[in-house]
Amino acid sequence: MKRENLNAKSAPDPHGGYSQAVVLEQVKRLVLVSGQIPMDSDDKVPEGFEAQARLVWRNIDAQLKAAGMDKSNLVKVTMYLADRQYATQNREIRSDYLGAVAPALTVVICGIFDDRWLLEVEAVAAQ
Template structure:
C-alpha cells in the first residue's frame, strides 16, 4: 500500500465534519470540497455567486499550494451549484483561476450545499 499524507492548512477552512481537507496518494492530491467559508472566521463570505465562487476557489488554491502544487496541476474539478442558473457567473470567476488548458470538469446544479452555500468545488491535482 502506498503512503497516504494528510494535508491541512490554516489558509483554508477547517473541516466541518468527520473528514480532512485533503490527502495525497501516489502523487495525487484529493481535496475535499471547498465551500465559500472565510478561513480566519469560519463564516460564509458575503455576496452572491461571484463572491462565493471566488472564496471557494481561493480555498481550493490554498489547499493545492499546501500540498506543494499549484492550480496549473489540477487535473479534475467537480463543481456543485445550488442554482444552475448561476452557471455563467460561476464560469466567469472560475476562468480567473484556471488558465488554458483548463482541468477536466463536471458541474452539477440544483442541489443543497452545506451551510447554505451557493457553490462547492473539489479537485484532484498532481503534486
C-alpha cells in the first residue's frame, strides 16, 4: 500500500498529531473498527478519563492485532467525547498512543450510549 499524508498549505495546519487528509493507493486490506468503548473483557469500566482512554486504545490495538495490523495501519480515527473538558487530556493521550502515526482525525463532543463511558473511538486501518 502507498500512503500519503496531506496537509494543504491553503488550509489550517493540523495540531495534535494528525493529518488533514490521507491518500491511499494499492490497498490490499481495509479494516473498519467499530466504536471501541472503555470496557474490558470482564465488562468493567475504569474510573476517570485517562484510564478509560488508555483502555480504548488497548481495545483498538486488540482489534488491529486480530486483523494482522497495528496502529501504523490507522488511516482514519473518529473520537467521540462525552464532554469538551476532556479535549486536552484526550489530545495528550492520543498523541502518546499514536506517536508518529498521523491518521485523518475527527473529534466530536456528544452524548454517549452509556453514561459511564467518557469516550468512544472508531477507526479505519489499511495495508
